[in-house]
Amino acid sequence: MNNLDEIFSESQSGGDYARRYISYLSELLRSLDVEAVEKTIEVFQKARSDGKTIFFVGNGGSAATCSHFAEDLAYGTWTQGKRPFRGLSLADNAAYLTAVANDECYENVFVGQLRNLLNKGDVLVAISASGNSPNVIKAVEYANSNGGITIGMTGFDGGKLKGICHHCCHIRTAKGAYGPVEDIHLVLDHIISTYLMYMLRKE
Template identity: 30%
Template sequence: MRDPGAEPTSVSAAAEAVVKGYVDDLTLALAQLEAGAMADVLEALVLALSEGRRVLVAGNGGSSTAAIHIASDLMAASTAFDGAPQAVALTENIARITAIANDYSYDEIFSRQLPGWARPGDVLLLLSVSARSANLVRAATVGRDLGMTVLAALGDPGELASLADRYVIFGQADYGLTEDLHVALGHMAVRVLSGGDACRYRAAVDG
């Protein structure tokens, strides 16, 4: 921890400026979040799980790990539902992804997984900053053909907004802010599944 009385270095001064700027940008992104659109996406996720449907999640780069995070949280939070609901990230099996990319095309790494997982009425949640990734656009098209409900959480409308049944745009197309809010979407879904209550660490609540 830096001595508060010490003269700031050029690096620490720059870092502090970035921290403040980032917090300001994230605060603005949250203030600009369209609550109704977010609620529509969350409603579709929760209804699908409550009906025993599958929720399949996909994204590239940082959004690929957000997909795993969201799927894991949704599974943990939906155990009270009957019908064995499932939330699966299409990014979690590296062997499958690289096999599809090698044998076919990187553009098909998600779409080629869908016929094996998806049933009519299942949900496909796509996470993207640009909303233009070819593999996500193809997944949305195939998902619609399979009778899935396509949801999208985007930094920019791109091509995916027109292919989605419901979508929300947030983060001002800044990859960091949008990816932060991807994870926040998952955590909001967990709160809805938990009846609106905060999910606090037990020891912190007990003191």
């Protein structure tokens, strides 16, 4: 059983389930490796100063987090007269994604875009709760082999992703706890993006 199975089985009502879920999220937040978060911030700041692009890849709920994170980074931090962050989600171009999936294979939907877009020194943020999504793994391997800097955001036991990224924000949970992992990944987006927004305003 994962933690949500236990939370549900012990809950007496919807409200009780909500309280237990919130308590579990609080535990996960307290367990965050803030040094990994700080390293991610440093990598993003260097990418900005060097004029590099920060790409995001993920599937399903993680794809939605990619879109949200890229928007928060590129527009949410935007400050008049300051060099912007270049953030782009590779989960958003339906025509490109389906063309690659149809003509090649689904595992190449992100690599197919990186072949055209990735430059040396660019950053790839790979978001996957399991850490084992084949198309995400291939994207990281491609970036690693072509001068990219890779950051993983994962859950469960970290999967393969944890071991192949240069840096990783890992939310350790029971296998299958997708919701809580995705919740924390979005919190990481807001922690990182709001910090960078305030730093730009301070410059």
